[in-house]
Amino acid sequence: MKAYLILEDGTVFPGKRIGADRDVISEIVFNTTMAGYPEILTDPSYAGQAVCMTYPLIGNYGVCLDDLESERPWPDALIVRELARVPSNFRSDLSLGKFMERYDLPGIEGVDTRKLTRLLREKGTMNGMITSREITDMEELLPRLRAYSCGRVVERVSCREKYVLPGSRTLADNGPISGSAAFDGESYRQPDEEGAVRHERKPSLVRELTGQRDGAPLRIALMDFGTKRNIAQCLAARGCDVTIYPALTPAEELLADRPDGIMLSNGPGDPKECVSIIREVRKLYDSGLPIFAICLGHQLMALATGADTYKLKYGHRGGNHPVKDLETGRVYISSQNHGYAVDTASLDPAVAVPAFSNVNDGTNEGLRYVRKSIFTVQFHPEACAGPQDTEFMFDRFFTMVKERANNA
Template sequence: MPQFALLALEDGSLFEGIAFGYLGQSEVFAVGEVVFNTAMTGYQEIITDPSYAGQLITLTYPHIGNVGINTDDCESNTIHAKGLIIRQLPLLASNWRQQMTLDAFMKEQKIVGITDIDTRRLTRVLRTQGALKGCIYTAEKITQEGITLAIEKARAFSGLAGLDLAIEVTTKAPYVWQEGGLWALQPKAPEQSQFHVVAYDFGIKKTILRCLTDAGCKVTVVPAKTPAQEVLALQPHGVFLSNGPGDPQACDYAITAIQHLLEKNIPIFGICLGHQLLALALQAKTHKMKFGHHGGNHPVKALMLNQVMITSQNHGFTVDDNALPECIEVTHRSLFDGTIQGIKHRSKPAFGFQGHPEAGPGPNDVRGLFAEFVTMMQNHHAIVTANELETV
């Protein structure tokens, strides 16, 4: 017998559907910020992306779950989204790599989902009003008391503004990435890599680590609160600032560490949350967007190249255009709304990109930024070596 579900929004909007995934013993209430994602593929990568912590994800593509789940495509070891909202869950999943169904995966991870709702109507609401607080409520029988409680829980949710979620999803201890890259038939041993990169884990995706490996880097991943001194003690050629969830302004510990690293002129590359933290470390400001950018079809213009690239996006905050210090040069802009998509320091080896050059899922138009990071480390290493020879 199907278990019923209901999505309640803070504005009182209600969407009735069928529950899937984790059903609990009687009633389940899952609360978070409701956003919509326009990607047509990659539902597994999306729900396991730590950047979605604290959010209920609406997927606008109607058929979700048709290729099942396999462990190789997870971007982290757990589902970080609070819940999943879809139009239709196919009865059968078919793919030669499938290890389990989406429904079974969500049951295993104790994540609730709702299907059989009008996601087009919901997306229009979010597109008009912006991201809203919401609650998925499941029970064998939906009651008026339950509906009232779901609306109250949605309205009581704090929202993501001012919330530090990076500290909740980060690794507990440093580790060296050993799983190789995306394309290598034989994974390269870390000691064979050309450059050593220390990656701050604010909610890092596995595809990012694979892209850095493919670019010729040995990667040491460190927790979000690692002080700059400990990073420098690892003697990296460069520092990577990862993606992640929540409000960048709440990560004051990270901003302080990045400022210390900037003083050392070590090459720095940040994406998504890491891009925003780099901007804050350079005295810029960030603000919450109305509904953010979530999907795999976002056009971005590289200003210096006069080139348009289709990008994968997932962020609800952006660098403020009206408070940029002189040291920051804007390198990329969104062609949807003109918001800042890329920055670089005018005199230091540091740059950031708002979208996801690693994709996972999405297009690979911007993956060349990893090679740009390697070039920056090569140039910096050459300068440091030359200076050392002059002092001998």
């Protein structure tokens, strides 16, 4: 079936309908990762957006339901150059096309995604419509496209009531901690059997679960602004008990449960629209508890402490974004998904200082809060999909939590 992607500037991309057969208006964004589409489609941060995948063939390994980051897909639509109909992967449960049909997710294939991405980079993110109808009155349609807004989507994607994810009690429960958490981040030189020297990662000297203290699990409160499953799993895999709270939970209710630390999750939309949430985040800041925040949580903490945010021209969405640790000078490769950034010029240096920056464009990628056990990052250290270079930050967080617990 023929389909069309119509942008708010009047550009029309012809293609073929995939997934659900219904029209949709959304904000059009692009993601540069070559793989990881199941995780992208089930990331709540994409609520209110239609995702264009820049890699030309999507769906070739199908969808493994164990890899999903939430119970359902959240983007409004998927835009691809070519959809693979026959997946080739022993873990695949169903094809991407069948997955889209099952969850009523519309999409379009056959689009020149290279041209579309270049257009969004030149003009900035635009709204658009995917439809199977030939539009005869563009003058009537284009104002509707320009007026679209995803609105307050955090409440829509957050959980409805709090629940608990128990942590591992021993390392053997979950096997070794995955990714960079199993290493100290340094490399060493070791000769192989032929005597040649190769570079390997040095095993960590840590032999205990970082989320436990004296064998007892630490209690972490995770604010769900649109959290990905793997954030809670990264916390639980380190031995702590994780309680996940709805986005509108009052700070007093969360603090009454006496957590040892607080995690602020990723999420969708404009952070400035989360007015009531920002007030509660300020109370969490004043609580004195250790806090680690990711993506939207990073932006909300900045707003709660007097800084400002702004919308990027086309955002950062992909799995190969370099970020620089401003203290050590080291560069890490990160997974990112955001359309807004913290304005470092608005920071009060007595409150927070930049900790990471984006190597590509210099935008802020993290903050360290002065005289507080709080640090926040714009990128996704839990990855999925993406590099796990910065997963060690969860261990950094637990070091802060233990220090406070020991001194309490």
